[in-house]
Amino acid sequence: KQEVTQIPAALSVPEGENLVLNCSFTDSAIYNLQWFRQDPGKGLTSLLLIQSSQREQTSGRLNASLDKSSGRSTLYIAASQPGDSATYLCAVFLMNYGGSQGNLIFGKGTKLSVKP
Amino acid sequence: KAGVTQTPRYLIKTRGQQVTLSCSPISGHRSVSWYQQTPGQGLQFLFEYFSETQRNKGNFPGRFSGRQFSNSRSEMNVSTLELGDSALYLCASSLDRVSGANVLTFGAGSRLTVL
Numbered sequence: 001k002q003e004v005t006q007i008p009a010a011l012s013v014p015e016g017e018n019l020v021l022n023c024s025f026t027d028s029a030i031y032n033l034q035w036f037r038q039d040p041g042k043g044l045t046s047l048l049l050i051q052s053s054q055r056e057q058t059s060g061r062l063n064a065s066l067d068k069s070s071g072r073s074t075l076y077i078a079a080s081q082p083g084d085s086a087t088y089l090c091a092v093f094l095m096n097y098g099g100s101q102g103n104l105i106f107g108k109g110t111k112l113s114v115k116p
Numbered sequence: 117k118a119g120v121t122q123t124p125r126y127l128i129k130t131r132g133q134q135v136t137l138s139c140s141p142i143s144g145h146r147s148v149s150w151y152q153q154t155p156g157q158g159l160q161f162l163f164e165y166f167s168e169t170q171r172n173k174g175n176f177p178g179r180f181s182g183r184q185f186s187n188s189r190s191e192m193n194v195s196t197l198e199l200g201d202s203a204l205y206l207c208a209s210s211l212d213r214v215s216g217a218n219v220l221t222f223g224a225g226s227r228l229t230v231l
Contacts (some may be wrong), residue, residue, distance in 0.1 A: 034219075042225070044120075046220065049219060104220070
């Protein structure tokens with residue numbers, strides 16, 4: 001059974017600091033991995049999607065890496081800002097053997113607080 | 117372009133009642149997925165609908181059901197509510213069948229409190 005773990009559960013950093021959020025998964029047979037952001041009381045916003053054949057993706061100050069063999073992904077946030085404060089969720093996409101069904105398996109998230 | 121719309125945003129029910137939640141996907145999106153989010157279990161997949169048919173189902177009891185209409189709007193129903201059903205229910209839509217290539221767009225969720 002695929003399990004996704006995110007460490008730490010919460011993180012507080014001063015503004016301007018570079019930081020790394022970690023995600024690990026138990027089964028390397030993933031189709032892709034996505035990082036989401038969730039603001040309090042709101043839905044999820046997709047940040048980055050890394051296909052299983054890729055090693056990393058970048059969007060602005062965000063960089064996500066994927067190491068399938070070790071079952072790990074990291075989300076790097078450069079020059080953090082108070083507006084980055086949110087919960088960050090990692091999710092892996094699994095397909096069944098026939099490729100007819102799939103769904104996301106989520107970690108429980110890392111709650112990030114960036115202090116001005 | 118309107119996003120994914122979920123109604124109601126907040127609701128309170130008592131044990132034993134039933135509830136129906138609605139999700140309107142992005143115009144043109146044909147797939148709708150539902151997820152339950154609780155502090156203890158995190159986000160868990162409920163089911164996916166495509167072309168009015170349930171295509172995939174998570175590991176939830178039969179009290180949880182759903183349907184999709186011809187305009188792609190979807191509803192989920194929970195019968196005989198239990199305290200543990202208190203959660204944020206999130207709906208996500210995608211253009212086509214949920215696959216690794218399609219990015220899901222999530223709604224803001226419906227927060228259900230069961231007393």
